[in-house]
Amino acid sequence: MQSIATKTAVVHFNSKVYSELNAYIKRENPSKIFVLVDTNTHDFCLPQFMSNLESGVIQTEVMEMPEGEDHKSIDICVGVWEAMSQYGADRKSLLINLGGGVVTDLGGFVASTYMRGISYINVPTSLLAMVDASVGGKTGVDLGVLKNQVGVISEGEMVLIDTSFLGTLPQNQMVSGFAEMLKHGLIFDATYWYTLTHLEDLDISDLDKLIYDSVIIKNKIVTEDPTEKGLRKILNFGHTLGHAIESYFLDNEEKTQLLHGEAIAIGMILESYLSTKICKLKSPELDDISAGILKTFSKTNFEDKDYENIIDLMKHDKKNSHGKVKFVLLESIGKAKRDCEVPNELILEAFEYYKSL
Known part of the structure; x- marks a missing residue:
């Protein structure tokens, strides 16, 4: 499948996903790479993803958040911001969001606001995130039970859709x-x-x-x-x-x-x-x-x-x-x-x- 050019980014599919990601890392040479996952994608998607990531000598840190919509909150953002700061993230760091809509929405918001904005890449692992949440630059979190009340529109560097991740999803x-x-x-x-x-x-x-x-x-x-x-x-x-x-x-x-x-x-x-x-x-x-x-x-x-x-x-x-x-x-x-x-x-x-x- 041909890649799809968005306003400021590109959506790549399947066979192009890891070659484009690794080429981007080699070209941009981020100071550090952070991978945000939730408890599900940590177990079911991260091993496959990391086995295809050629980060070389670039330090890579994995950050895990709880899964589910009720954790799409400012409190979780604070925890991620603090973890990135603790591990020395600077303005040349790269955040990769590996997960469903909660991870891509929250991770995009974290990246767009940390040090007034660092680069990020979405790797959607759910059908919802592949067709909607990860595309278009809408980032944000819920305010209590009110959906997506806090956020910004800011596109990442690219969206990488590997449909093999759908095999990890429950039917619902x-x-x-x-x-x-x-x-x-x-x-x-x-x-x-x-x-x-x-x-x-x-x-x-x-x-x-x-x-x-x-x-x-x-x-x-x-x-x-x-x-x-x-x-x-x-x-x-x-x-x-x-x-x-x-x-x-x-x-x-x-x-x-x-x-x-x-x-x-x-x-x-x-x-x-x-x-x-x-x-x-x-x-x-x-x-x-x-x-x-x-x-x-x-x-x-x-x-x-x-x-x-x-x-x-x-x-x-x-x-x-x-x-x-x-x-x-x-x-x-x-x-x-x-x-x-x-x-x-x-x-x-x-x-x-x-x-x-």
Whole structure:
């Protein structure tokens, strides 16, 4: 697969991953190399990665953080900053983030702020990180249960996608990443959506091409609007309600925590229903979206008491302005509309629609 040039970096795939990484290290000669992993990637991905890393005489330090969204916090950042300082990281050091979306988001933020910015490289190991989190330069951490409230947009030197790492993932993590791929089809490419919802016509060998196509879609959007002033906002489809649902389930002991993609899948169905009321999305397309998503994602149970709390959490969404919640909705499959305002009564209707499925 050909490498994909982003605004300031390059995404390399599979056979090119380690040759490009080692060539970069030889060319740039960083003072030290730091590899950030979580407890899972330390055990399942780090040995393969290190066996292919030709750092030569350059000192390499591995830093391990706990796995999971609830550790995507400033406290963990402080620990990583302190470890880098203790091991003598300077402005010519290189940070390599080997992990899923939590590691690439947090590691990118750490690198972008340590000594006002050092170079970093993302090596995504989850499907979610490969198709979404590691590409586009969005870095950051959560503020309590509020998703991605602190961060900067700053691209790394490169993204290295080695799809063999997907073999280390449990099934639920693969499914979680698939939600972002579905989103890319819904907002930008109806043909891609159709392909993803008819995977029975494909086999496992097609996965690399589907990942590649998903990165292409995201890169087209991000290249046109790197700082999210306009078009890039459409990447938030399903996320206004999805993030609120994810945060609510994360903070509620009575609820089973949802993976990011599981929450976004719910958000996409809810926001597709809203699209029929606000943007004239046709009912047959809503049916197609709901059926396509529920092919892969199980339904989640909601109680009436949940709705007010979820709606309240939406006020923290990053797309909001002047106190108004802004949604990305669909005019049709493959065509999104940004900055849509939705009254709360329609959101309650959307939850009733979801319950009826």
